[in-house]
Amino acid sequence: MSTSPTVTIAASMRGGTKDYGSGDAAVRALDGLDVDIAQSEFTAIMGPSGSGKSTLLHTLAGLDRLTAGESWIGETQITGLSEDKITQVRRDKIGFVFQAFNLIPSLSARENITLPLDIAGRDVDPQWFEEIIAILGLGDRLTHLPAELSGGQQQRVAVARALVARPELIFADEPSGNLDSRSGAELLGFMRRAVKEFGQTIVMVTHDPTAASYSDRVLFLADGRIVDEMREPTADRVLDRMKQMGH
Ligand SMILES: Nc1ncnc2c1ncn2[C@@H]1O[C@H](COP(=O)(O)OP(=O)(O)OP(=O)(O)O)[C@@H](O)[C@H]1O
Numbered sequence: 001m002s003t004s005p006t007v008t009i010a011a012s013m014r015g016g017t018k019d020y021g022s023g024d025a026a027v028r029a030l031d032g033l034d035v036d037i038a039q040s041e042f043t044a045i046m047g048p049s050g051s052g053k054s055t056l057l058h059t060l061a062g063l064d065r066l067t068a069g070e071s072w073i074g075e076t077q078i079t080g081l082s083e084d085k086i087t088q089v090r091r092d093k094i095g096f097v098f099q100a101f102n103l104i105p106s107l108s109a110r111e112n113i114t115l116p117l118d119i120a121g122r123d124v125d126p127q128w129f130e131e132i133i134a135i136l137g138l139g140d141r142l143t144h145l146p147a148e149l150s151g152g153q154q155q156r157v158a159v160a161r162a163l164v165a166r167p168e169l170i171f172a173d174e175p176s177g178n179l180d181s182r183s184g185a186e187l188l189g190f191m192r193r194a195v196k197e198f199g200q201t202i203v204m205v206t207h208d209p210t211a212a213s214y215s216d217r218v219l220f221l222a223d224g225r226i227v228d229e230m231r232e233p234t235a236d237r238v239l240d241r242m243k244q245m246g247h
Pocket residue numbers: 020021027028029047048049050051052053054055056
């Protein structure tokens with residue numbers, strides 16, 4: 001009898017295909033891709049430029065539609081849902097951290113952090129809010145405008161905003177890309193803690209083997225397909241694998 005623990009799937013895709021353009025200009029960005037994202041795991045997506053990383057992230061997250069194939073967020077099949085329903089699933093279940101922090105300049109750090117919940121008409125859990133703020137070291141910055149914060153602090157505000165709603169999934173696209181190495185390491189360390197301590201599920205696109213080394217599992221993409229994966233990655237092993245791929 002199998003004694004392996006049951007893995008809950010937070011998001012998945014079967015036969016995921018994404019074409020951009022048509023005729024001579026047609027590009028197949030995803031080529032019949034299958035993937036399962038395990039709950040409470042930190043998954044990194046790596047691969048050469050143009051291999052389809054951002055397209056995979058966007059289609060998994062319901063920001064963009066597949067041309068063919070199916071995808072699920074938790075139990076909900078998102079392919080085939082109306083735009084309104086997809087927006088609702090994103091709002092209820094997903095947090096985003098992108099390289100451009102997408103903070104609203106006229107709102108304080110606190111207002112930016114609670115904005116998604118305010119828009120959704122949901123209450124902020126004060127205890128959870130305080131916990132996130134303490135861990136991210138933003139306690140004395142909450143009344144500041146984004147322009148009054150350093151790049152690292154702005155990125156931490158964006159992470160707090162993604163976490164505050166306790167989303168089932170966080171999708172991050174090069175979250176440490178604009179940060180100096182110390183702020184980047186801090187941010188990635190925090191994301192790792194969120195996975196280990198709160199069971200957060202995170203999917204992150206990155207070019208950086210060091211960033212990928214914070215994950216539990218690295219998926220390697222080439223030409224719109226997953227060609228390999230690595231568990232418990234180290235930066236050196238990831239770099240070697242990328243070199244083999246001719247990166
Ligand atoms: N909106 C679009 N219109 C046309 N082609 C696109 C569009 N978005 C992406 N592509 C193409 O799809 C392919 C995959 O792009 P994608 O951005 O997913 O790759 P990536 O691995 O994230 O690349 P990078 O590491 O350079 O960000 C590329 O060939 C790209 O040129």
